[in-house]
Amino acid sequence: VAQALIGKLLISRSENRVCVGRIVETEAYLSQGDSASHTYRGPSRKNAAMFGPPGHAYVYAIHAKWCFNAVTEPQEVGSAVLIRALEPIWGIPHMEHRRSTSNPYELTRGPARLCQALGINRRLDHWDLTTGKTLWISGEAVPPATEQTILTSSRIGVTSAENLLLRYFLANNRYVSGKRSGVAATTTATH
DNA sequence: AAAACGATCTACT
DNA sequence: GTAGATCGTTTTG
Numbered sequence: 001v002a003q004a005l006i007g008k009l010l011i012s013r014s015e016n017r018v019c020v021g022r023i024v025e026t027e028a029y030l031s032q033g034d035s036a037s038h039t040y041r042g043p044s045r046k047n048a049a050m051f052g053p054p055g056h057a058y059v060y061a062i063h064a065k066w067c068f069n070a071v072t073e074p075q076e077v078g079s080a081v082l083i084r085a086l087e088p089i090w091g092i093p094h095m096e097h098r099r100s101t102s103n104p105y106e107l108t109r110g111p112a113r114l115c116q117a118l119g120i121n122r123r124l125d126h127w128d129l130t131t132g133k134t135l136w137i138s139g140e141a142v143p144p145a146t147e148q149t150i151l152t153s154s155r156i157g158v159t160s161a162e163n164l165l166l167r168y169f170l171a172n173n174r175y176v177s178g179k180r181s182g183v184a185a186t187t188t189a190t191h
Numbered sequence: 192a193a194a195a196c197g198a199t200c201t202a203c204t
Numbered sequence: 205g206t207a208g209a210t211c212g213t214t215t216t217g
Contacts, residue, residue: 060198062197113199
């Protein structure tokens, strides 16, 4: 699962802000013989989500920061994949605001940085990632961003911006940003 | 109730 | 490359 998640899009919509990152680094924590896994010493209040159903979030705090995992095994097993880094794709101004930096390399590099950038915290522990609401992962992986295409959300609602983003990115494999308006965005939004 | 512990980050060299 | 910050959670008293 850790390998399969590479290239997929992590999409968050918290505080009515849509942010998207392409998963570029993951780390698996196994249920058996992995002393680094949070489930190694059995169930606890903190790691309960890891023993819950797969496809749900496990969000925990470490050094005053939040980290996000996707649960990967059936209930009672206790295994998850830590999302370690993203490539910023969309909602970059929101990320910059939450992270208090505009350095693109500092936005989502690291498991806690990406959570801060996307507004992920303990309220999303146990969250069902398969509903396509608030926080979820795209079904398909997409190639790395190679070319910059300007995209706007100024004249479209947030919800249609989500669909626009996914369709546009998947179809064209273009890097998208929320900074300026462009013809491509307007055209795609209409359809 | 207090202390210790991190699946980390920032600032600075 | 590293010292120091940081705070939710667990462990200890």
